[in-house]
Amino acid sequence: MDTTQLLKGVLDLAVLAVLREEDGYGYDILRRLRSAGLDEIGDASVYGTLRRLFAAGYLTTYVVPSEEGPHRKYYSLNPSGRSQLKNGGETWRGFAATMDALLESR
């Protein structure tokens, strides 16, 4: 099964999750997601998802100047984002448990 299809539904949750411990900028978030095992994720997906989560009010941003290269825009979870992550996580766990049970019974 193509994981990219699965990923579409949980991309928001994945991005919110990698921002739980530490703020990050776009490329950094992509790297974190990949190193967590979501190898097939693309830069555009992360960028687009960050834009959308920000527009939805789950993230706040700030710019950090860097000595070499361009300034970096950091994204950080705000309370609304944390509660979204909590709810989304519960939904996911319930869904995953159902799927697990379904697959177990076969």
Place this chain on the structure above:
Amino acid sequence: MNLDIAHYAAAVGAALADLPDDIRAELLEDLPAHLSEVAAEVEAEGGTLEDRLGPPAAYAAELRATLGPSAPPARGARLSALVTEAKGRLRTTDRQIGRIIGYASLSEFGQLLRPAWWVVRGYLAAWILCSVVSAGNGPQGALPRIGDSVVGGLIVTAALIVASVWLGRTASTRVKRWQRVGAGLVSAALVLFGIGLLVTVDDAATRDYSSYQEYPGQWVDASWQGGGNLVVVDSKGQVLTQVSIINLDSESYVDAKIHNCEAILAWEYERWPVLARLCRHQGLYPSESPTDAPTATTSATPSATTTTATPSATATASPSPTR
């Protein structure tokens, strides 16, 4: 590298051109900044932006996917649906109106009128050309004039009508879209101009200029020393009532009898045919019996002045003064 980023971002933007403006702007707002972050990382690792991110079209597709299934339909799709619907409605109306006038459709009837339009177009173009060429050299009437030569104007008109018909016959087959749009705009401007011209000419034709309007130019009486019998007319040839003439040099009233169409006797009309014609023109010719003509209308009512100042249509409504 910056140029790469700009190119890449522009290509992504172009691939998303069908999205509604606000969503697209929202999506692309941060893209150049984000791409330069990525570029800095990519450079450090070696490679180009496109190597790392794939072609802009693929990037755009992935970006579009993050909008989720709730993303509004592409603007292009909505627009083309609207256009299709409008076209269908137009066709129906076209047929309905055509049936009323006995043709399959209004546009079919319009096709038949096209040569007539070519002729009108030539005439209008000639009119514009002539009034531009002879700007300031006399007024332009319904016939185009070169300077004040009607013949010259007609030659120009004939030439432009021939050119217009030729253009209509030859150019209608193979023209580019922008040429058709341009021609349509020019035609619309010509039609508007033509309507304006028609209104002006109609106004001029129906306005009741008195034939005495040219009196000042034709009959300047240089020998006049004051005195005598006078009639005072306004610019439209309307006889003014209740007027006096003051000589500014001598600061006194001119010693002359100033006639009008009201307090006047039949013999006076007979003696001064010009006065008779002026008054007849205003519908104020005396009735058959001279004694019926009003003799004492000296009270200066405001309406009397108004009546004489307006075109004769109002004046004719009252053949003789009421008071």
